[in-house]
Amino acid sequence: MQKQLNEMENEIKRLQEQISQLKRFAPDIHVFLSTNHMNKEIHDEVKSITKALFSVREYNIEIEIHQGITSLQKYVDYFARVKVDESTINCPFKDSKIDHAQIQVPTRQQVQTRRSVHNTKLKLRKKFEIEQKGLEIYITGCAILASGNLLFADNAEKNVLMEYNVDGRFIRDIPVSGRPWDLTVIDTHQIAVSYHALNYIEITDLKKIKVMKTVTLKNNCRGISYCNEKVYVMVKNEGIVVLDMEGTILKIIKCDMNTFNIATVDDRIYYTAPMSNTVHCYTTAGNRIWNFQDKSLTRPGGIATDSAKNVFVVGIRSNNLMILQDDGTVSKTLLTEADELNTTKSLYYNKETNSLLVCNKGDRTAFLYNVMFD
Incomplete structure (x- = not known):
């Protein structure tokens, strides 16, 4: 508003100056005509100023303090305080000899809390279709990398692993030596891949795209899992073959022969037996802990476990x-x-991000879920 008034004031002064100049030097008729025109302009400017002034509003702002606050101040001399308590840390240790004092640290199993399955929920993060490389597609394995990217093993035709990002965008094909069956993540750059009909597994460096080790076994290599510096492979007619990272067979755990999928966590092994509709749980020493059967779960297939040792399992025939x-x-x-x-x-569960990857076998659909716990 102030700017508008200043502009009007300058315009009126300009017109007044022009009138003064005309009266000094111009003929009377010219002065008459010009001043008549200028007077009209001045009248219009004055009218605009008057209108602008009528639109100006005056505001009076007052702050009213609630009576409750006023009365509260009579009884409260502060709203909050920061309190710091200092104490010494009690760190128990066994002192059998001063030079060999050992601090007793709780193991992961000791501090681990149990989590009820009823508090577990899924939230769909992304659904997308996996690219079909040939006439058929047969997704037999999947994994979530440390980077968050997703890997898929297609056992139908091509000798590749397919890498996608979390938004379902294709990243690249990773060449492998045969048709991959299953895979498991070892660390940031390394994975282990099983080759069903070729009877071997490979440890591959994804950064270098290089096979670091190949281990040939006696029969078809199916499900594969990694845990605590060991690789567990489901081998047809053999059982669960346990290998160290050098490829040395440490033990063979006898199990149901018609098995394909396996998962491991800490001291436990889980596997599915689709023909008997059973989920098995064993110790890594080979001792049975429990079996699970339910009429709502038929042809159990992919299996994974969370950090609380609860088990995710899909029913191939029951579609659940x-x-x-x-x-x-x-x-x-x-x-x-x-x-x-x-x-x-x-399916594959990432314990670091609480993400669950689920893949349909034949229709190219993949689902990435966030796993939530109430």
Whole structure:
């Protein structure tokens, strides 16, 4: 408003100056005509100023303090205080000899808390279609890398692993030596891949795209899992073959022969037996802990476990995803056909990000879920 008034004032002064100049030097008739025109302009400017002044509003702002606050000040001399308590740390240790004092640190199993499966929920993060490389597609394995990217093993035709990002965008094909069956993540750059009909596994460096080690076994290599510097491979007619990172066979755990998928965590091994509709839980020493069967789970396939040792398992024929309590006594259905599960065979759980990757076997659909715990 102030700027507008200043502009009007300058315009009126300009017109007044012109009138003064005309009266000095111009003929009377010229002065008459010009001043008449200028007077009209001045009248219009004055009218605009008057209108502008009428639009100006005056505001009076007052702050009224609530009576409750006023009365509160009579009884409260502060609203909050920061309190710092100082104490010494009690760190127990066994002092058998001063030079060999050992601090007793709780193991992961000791501090681990149990988590009820009823508190587990899934939230869909992304659904996308995997690119079909040939006439068929047969997703038999998948994994979530440390980078967050997703890997898929297609056992149908091409000798590649397919890498996608979390938004479902294709990144690259990673060449491998044969048709891959299953895979597991070892560390930031290394994975282990099983080759069903070729009877061997490979440890591959994804950064260098280089096979670091090949281990040939006696029969078809199916499900594969990594845990605590060991690789566990489901080998047809052999059982669960346990290898160290040098490829040396440490032990063979006898199990149901019609098995394909395996998962490991800490001191436990889980595997599915689709023909008997059973989920098995063993110790890494080979001792059975529990078996699970339920009429709602038929042809169990892909299996994974969270950090609390609860188990995710898919039913290939029942088209559902269930979570089993760590003791095998309680279960909860998380996904069904209504969630577009269709002969779902493989899944992978990332314990660092609480992400679950679920893949349908034949229709190219992959689902990435965030796993939430109430």
